[in-house]
Amino acid sequence: MTTALVGMTAQELTSIVLNKEELFILDVRNDSDFNDWKIEGESVTSVNIPYFDLLEGVDEALGSIPEGKKVLVVCAKEGSSKFVGEQLVEAGLNEVYYLEGGMKSWSEHLEPVKIGDLKDGGSIYQFVRIGKGCLSYMIVSNGEAAIVDTLRMSDVYEKFAAEHQLQIKYTIDTHLHADHISGGRKLADKVGATYWLPPKDADEVVFQYDKLEEGQVLTVGSTKLNIQAVYSPGHTIGSTSLIVDDQYFLTGDILFIESIGRPDLAGKAEDWVGDLRNTLYNRYKELSDDLIVLPAHFGKITELGEGGKVSARLGDLYYSNPGLNMHDEAEFRRAVTGNLPQQPNAYQEIRQTNMGKITPSDEEQREMEIGPNRCAIHDK
Structure with a gap:
C-alpha cells in the first residue's frame, strides 16, 4: 500500500x-x-x-x-x-x-511486442502505440532491420536496434499518413537508411525518396528475407501492402482487425471507394488465407490479443470483419462514404508535414497528434 x-x-x-x-x-x-x-x-x-x-x-x-x-x-x-x-x-x-x-x-508511449519468428531465423516485432492505436513494425534478420510505418518517436526504434545490435537498412511507409506524423524519413536520414514511399502518394512531397511499387522485393539480412510490395489502393491512391517472409501481411490502413480503411482523408471518398472495394474483395482474396494480417492501427482495446499483439489470420477476417462482408456494392459504397466518423485531429496539417511542406516544432507536432486515430470507417 x-x-x-x-x-x-x-x-x-x-x-x-x-x-x-x-x-x-x-x-x-x-x-x-x-x-x-x-x-x-x-x-x-x-x-x-x-x-x-x-x-x-x-x-x-x-x-x-x-x-x-x-x-x-x-x-x-x-x-x-x-x-x-x-x-x-x-x-x-x-x-x-x-x-x-x-x-x-x-499518447507517445510505444510498446515493442514480438509477433513471431521468420523462416530463416529472423523475427518481426510490432510497436504498439497503445494510447493512440497506431502500430508500426520492425523486421529483423541477420543484424539488419526494416521499419514499417515508423512513428514520430524514432528514438524508440534506434534504442531497440542498438540493444539488439541491428543496422536499420530501410524505413518504409505503406502510404502517406494523415493521422500521425511519420518518423520514417527523419530516422532514415539519421542512420543512413533508405526511405521508401509509394510514388502515387508522393505527388506533392518535397524530398527525395525511393519508390515503393508493386512486385518490388526488398531484402533484409543475408538470409534473403523478402518483403514483397502489393499495390492496394483505397485508403489512399498509393496505399501499398507488404508480404513478409510469405507469412505476414502488413496492410497499412486498408484492412484492420474489426474494420476497414476510410477513403476520404484526401477529400476523394467517391473517387477511391471503388479502389478500396477492389483491393479488399478482389486483390486480397487472391492471397493465401493463412497470411497473418498486421494492420497499421487498432480501434479498440479489445483488438489487443495475448501480450498486446494485434493480428489475425486473413481467412478468418473474411468471416468476422464486417467490412469484408458487404457483398452488395451499393451497400458497401453507402457504408464507406456516408456517416463516416470525425476526421483525425489536424489531419490536413499532418499530411502537409508528411509531404515535407511544413516543419512544425516538436511541441506543435505533439499537439497535432493529440487524440485517437480515426482511420477506420467505423468502430466495429
Missing part, C-alpha cells in the same frame, strides 16, 4: 492494461477531451470529474472512487492530476498515483 502520491509512467500503465489488472482512473480533464479520447482497458474503470470542479475539495471524487481500488489520476500534462492526487491522499486514500507526463506521455 502507498500512503503518499506516487508517479506512474506510461510504460507501467501499459503493463497494467496489457495484463488486465484492475485500475480505477479519475480523469480530471474537460468533459469534451475525456469524451473524445480516454485511457481504456478490459479491467480499467474511469470517471471524469473536471479539475475546476475539484478546486474547492475532492468530496465529489471521493464519492465516486470504489473502496480498495488502485487509483490513477490523469490530466493533460500531469500538473492538475498531482494537485488532485495529493488531496486524495490527504483525505485518507491509499494507493493513489498520477500519470507522469499526463495524456501526452500516454
